[in-house]
Amino acid sequence: MKAVICTKYGPPEVLTVTQVEKPVPKDTEILVAIKATAVNSGDVRMRALAVEGFLKIVMRFVLGFTKPRKPILGTVFSGIVEQVGSKVQHFSVGDAVYGITGFKFGTYAEYIAVSENSVVTQKPDNASFEEAAAILFGGQTAIYFLQKANIAARATPSVLIYGATGSVGAAAVQIAKHYNARVTAVCSSKGQDLAHELGADRIVLYDKEDISQMPEKFDIFFDAVGKAPKKLALNLLNKGGSYQTVGGLDVAADKLEQLQLLRTLFEEGKLNPAIDRIYTLDEIVEAHRYVDTGRKKGNVVVRIG
Template sequence: MKAAVCEAYGKPETVIVKQVPKPAIRPGEILIKVMASTVNSGDVRMRGLKVNGWMKLVMRLILGFSKPRKSILGVTFSGVVERVGAKVSRFKPGDKLFGLTGFRFGAHAEYLCLSERATMIEMPANAGFEAAAALPFGAHTAIHFLQAAGIEKLNRPRVAIYGATGSVGIAALQVAAHYGAIITAVCSSRAAPSLSTFTIDNIVLYDKTEFTRSGQQYDIIFDAVGKLSKKECRSLLAPHGKFVTVGGMAVARENKEQLDLVRQLFEAGNYQAVIDKAFSLDEIVAAHEYVDTGRKIGNVVLKIGQEEVSSL
């Protein structure tokens, strides 16, 4: 099968498309024909070992010293079950699934082998493969951090999303809207037009107004790009207000309930899969280069499989 293989830490060109063996399934696993994936901030961070100071050593120890041990990157996917192992009961061939591979990575390939217990569920009935692949990364991160801030327990919380136009930020706007929040989106003037179709009460343009001096009060401030500190935001937090950030040591844990929620919202027309650009697997280097800019709006999709057309 064809896969994008990361042969060393470094520039986008270290990712090479080549033939690798198709994975073999064990009794509790399923083989998925991958139709689409995304190239996200996590993929380019891993490829480029983009962390500061001593964290580089920690990352090398965890992920592989001179190159990623899991050399096929990609953590999100949509696809079709091709075969199931003898002990699999949750899925059958032909099921259309979307999900997250987590630390197994491996989604930037034509086939993916996962335990039937992996974080994946049936795709939203109204989603195409590209839209479905664009849902999990931002949504699971946004749901994790907003729930960690206690959004479910608050009535009409005032929520500020800092960095509202990235994959995580745009998801956070929609998850916060689901919880009935009064939403302030903080983004650049360049990216602001991309938010015109979302329910937002207030927009702060960070290149025109300094958000941390805006004098407003929030129940939750979610820094979805990891650029702020709690100290900078202290004056904006209401009593018992919570500051959460993607930039600290906390890591968003994924689960099926997060996928269920985003599927329900998407099927009800209350969630958009925002796709900035789509690339083919052969264009993987260009996809990494674009995500490296740190300026994408929502998601960058990787188109991998072709749907089989039956001739009757």
């Protein structure tokens, strides 16, 4: 099968499209013919080993010293179940599914074998494979941090999403709206249109306005790009408010329920997949170059097959 291999840590050019053996599903695994994946900020970070200080050493232990031990990167997929292991109970051949592999990676490929008990489920009925792949990374992360902020326990929370136009931020605006929040989105002038489309109640342009001078306070300040000064965030919180950031050491744990919530929201027309660009697997280097800019708006999808 065709796959993208990461030959060493480095710039996008370390990625090579090649042929590798097609996986064979074990008894409890399903074989998925992948139709779409996405290039996320986490992927380019892994490829470049772009982490600070002692974390670099930790990551070499976790991922591999000079190159990833699991050479096929990519953590999200959508596709069709092509084969099921003899003990698989919950999936059938032909099911349209989507899932997250996390640190197991392996989605920049035509096929993947995953446990039926991993983070994989039916994709939203009305989503294309590209849309299904787009909503996973940011959606899962946004749900994790907003739930950590206990958003459901607040009746009509006021929520500030800092960096509202990335994969995580775009999803966070919409997930917060699902929890009846009044959402203030902070983004650049270039992201203004997207923030509006996502349903933000108020948009603050960080390149035109001084956020520290905002008169309002918030129940939740979610820094979805990890770039807001913590002091600024804490100053803008109501008493008892919650500050969350993607920039700390907390890694958003993947859970099946997150995918189920994303499916429901998409099927109800409440989740815009915010697809910025679509590439093919052969264009993976260009896709990584674009995501490396840190300026993408929403999600970058890779169509396969």
